[in-house]
Amino acid sequence: MGESEVKVIGKWSSPYVMRVKIALRIKSIEHEHFEETLNPKSDLLLKSNPVYARVPVLIHHGKPISESLFIVEYIDETWSNNNSPSILPSDPYDRAIARFWATYIDEKWFPSMKSIITVETEEREPYYKVMEEVVERVEEAFGKCSKGKPFFGGDSVGFLDIAFGSFLGWLHVTESLYGRKVLVEAKAPSLVKWAERFADDPAVKGLIPDHDKLLEISKPLQIKWRALAAVGKKY
Amino acid sequence: MENEVVLLDLWASMYGMRVRIALAEKGIKYEYIEEDIWNKSDLLLQMNPVHKKVPVLIHKGKPICESLIAVQYIDEVWNDRSPLLPSDPYQRSQARFWADYVDKKIYDLAKKVWARKGEEQEAGKKEFIEALQLLEAELGDKPFFGGDKLGFVDISLVTFYSWFYAVETIGNFSIESECPKFISWAKRCLQKESVANTLPNSERVYEFLLDAKKRLGIE
Numbered sequence: 001m002g003e004s005e006v007k008v009i010g011k012w013s014s015p016y017v018m019r020v021k022i023a024l025r026i027k028s029i030e031h032e033h034f035e036e037t038l039n040p041k042s043d044l045l046l047k048s049n050p051v052y053a054r055v056p057v058l059i060h061h062g063k064p065i066s067e068s069l070f071i072v073e074y075i076d077e078t079w080s081n082n083n084s085p086s087i088l089p090s091d092p093y094d095r096a097i098a099r100f101w102a103t104y105i106d107e108k109w110f111p112s113m114k115s116i117i118t119v120e121t122e123e124r125e126p127y128y129k130v131m132e133e134v135v136e137r138v139e140e141a142f143g144k145c146s147k148g149k150p151f152f153g154g155d156s157v158g159f160l161d162i163a164f165g166s167f168l169g170w171l172h173v174t175e176s177l178y179g180r181k182v183l184v185e186a187k188a189p190s191l192v193k194w195a196e197r198f199a200d201d202p203a204v205k206g207l208i209p210d211h212d213k214l215l216e217i218s219k220p221l222q223i224k225w226r227a228l229a230a231v232g233k234k235y
Numbered sequence: 236m237e238n239e240v241v242l243l244d245l246w247a248s249m250y251g252m253r254v255r256i257a258l259a260e261k262g263i264k265y266e267y268i269e270e271d272i273w274n275k276s277d278l279l280l281q282m283n284p285v286h287k288k289v290p291v292l293i294h295k296g297k298p299i300c301e302s303l304i305a306v307q308y309i310d311e312v313w314n315d316r317s318p319l320l321p322s323d324p325y326q327r328s329q330a331r332f333w334a335d336y337v338d339k340k341i342y343d344l345a346k347k348v349w350a351r352k353g354e355e356q357e358a359g360k361k362e363f364i365e366a367l368q369l370l371e372a373e374l375g376d377k378p379f380f381g382g383d384k385l386g387f388v389d390i391s392l393v394t395f396y397s398w399f400y401a402v403e404t405i406g407n408f409s410i411e412s413e414c415p416k417f418i419s420w421a422k423r424c425l426q427k428e429s430v431a432n433t434l435p436n437s438e439r440v441y442e443f444l445l446d447a448k449k450r451l452g453i454e
Contacts, residue, residue, distance in 0.1 A: 051336065051369070060325070063325055065325070065328045065329075065332070066332060067331075067332055067335060070328050070331045070332055070335070071328070073327075073328065073331070074324050074325070074327070074328040077324040077327065078324045078325075092308055092311040092312050093294075093297060093299070093308070095307075095308070095311065096299045096304050096305070096307070096308040099301075099304045099307070100299075100300055100301055100304055103301060103304070104285060137285060
């Protein structure tokens with residue numbers, strides 16, 4: 001298996017790209033990384049993901065796959081027989097629940113963080129409320145999914161761990177920027193402990209982007225997102 | 236065995252229709268419960284506390300929410316017949332991608348047409364047609380998105396066809412004139428019993444939408 005057989009078009013700061021990297025590590029798959037500049041977008045990206053022109057894109061045997069959660073499922077299904085742990089649960093109902101919460105997180109979690117960074121101070125409260133509701137629901141989901149084990153996926157990092165944990169870097173930055181914590185022990189004792197375990201796990205260690213580097217780019221990103229919001233575009 | 240599988244649904248819901256088609260393709264008997272979405276039942280609120288929406292598939296008392304997740308669940312549990320997703324991981328990833336594209340775009344763009352007016356509506360019509368044309372390109376020469384047979388993407392998309400008459404009437408435009416290939420694909424899907432027995436009458440849907448607009452306070 002040559003390195004260039006698996007290529008990831010990514011960006012160091014992207015939580016969605018992080019999901020793909022964690023999945024590849026769980027499966028012990030080497031890959032070639034292509035750091036996307038996004039400004040302008042590379043020919044490779046435009047060719048590989050013409051519909052959305054965004055990262056991550058996994059290219060395997062020359063064929064591209066886009067959208068992080070689908071890439072993670074693809075990785076799990078493709079490398080299912082190499083003695084590595086499964087990423088998705090084996091039971092169909094547990095899989096449906098994992099997919100449900102991953103979709104819920106994608107809808108609510110990072111978009112709320114982006115909004116908190118983008119809008120004016122006095123407009124932030126509704127987004128904090130959304131984040132607090134997410135924390136409450138995911139804390140409850142953790143209890144049901146983990147069944148007393150360390151991760152959503154059980155004994156090892158799984159699909160929902162990856163879906164939620166990939167945002168820890170940006171969560172901490174959002175919390176630092178405005179001095180308001182959302183993932184707190186009083187509201188989510190299990191998740192707080194889970195977050196530490198997740199960050200320390202060999203599949204994840206070193207993949208969470210550096211806090212100070214994310215802080216540095218948060219200002220230019222705020223400017224960019226504010227400009228998009230001003231013309232009514234999604235940011 | 237019928238109440239082992241229960242579906243909480245709304246007859247006009249294009250999302251609920253997806254689950255009904257999947258159940259029909261697999262020949263699964265189930266109990267259908269019609270929800271009054273303007274007056275939600277305790278059962279719905281209990282089974283889908285997060286979104287409080289239909290459809291909800293309930294199997295052996297356990298709820299599965301979100302139509303595409305329910306369709307995948309049905310495919311995985313009743314995996315001995317009529318596969319809905321491809322078996323090859325790459326093809327599966329593409330099927331999921333395109334079904335998700337349908338979810339991200341089609342409802343919201345159609346809504347721009349039926350809920351807005353003037354310039355906004357015109358923009359909505361243009362974007363809606365563009366999205367359908369992108370899907371036409373993806374279909375290519377294949378009879379179905381699933382290849383020779385109805386598949387995951389076909390199921391996720393064809394249900395919107397029942398809303399086309401309503402959208403065209405309100406938007407005062409013809410989808411067929413811009414996307415003839417899309418319409419012939421939809422009609423091909425309708426030749427399948429599972430689809431024909433599921434999609435409601437288009438004029439009924441139009442009346443439903445007019446009523447919904449009134450209730451939501453949309454002109």
